[in-house]
Amino acid sequence: MALYSEKVMDHFRNPRNVGVIENADGVGEVGNAKCGDIMKIYLKIENDVIVDVKFETFGCGSAIASSSMATEMIKGKPISEALGLTNKAVTEALDGLPAQKIHCSVLAEEAVKSAVKDYYDKNGIIYDCKLFHDCATCEHCHH
């Protein structure tokens, strides 16, 4: 079996939604300290719907394919669906990733969430912090 699925190769070679959105409503940037990869996601939001999304990823092929697929999966969708996007769903949509590359799809999930959080923060929208982190390990919240 090939290491990478056709879909991974396709999204790596022809990534969708690459670029920057000027005046984005939400921007999320995450990195993985171990591999050094960085992913940035820009959202344009209207009436709770992600009307446009772009990404810049400085990283491996799987990270690029994961961000490309993640942007395709949330484009035109309500924010709630973007928040529900899991790295597992991204990996499945790519027809799988090698085990040592699963963390690349985690980065995509985190980047989307962090962009939504940025949008919420900028607009003073109240949210449940459980959406964005593990409260059990957070010293600021008392859940």
Ligand code: FES
């Ligand atoms: Fe770390 Fe791909 S190797 S995100």
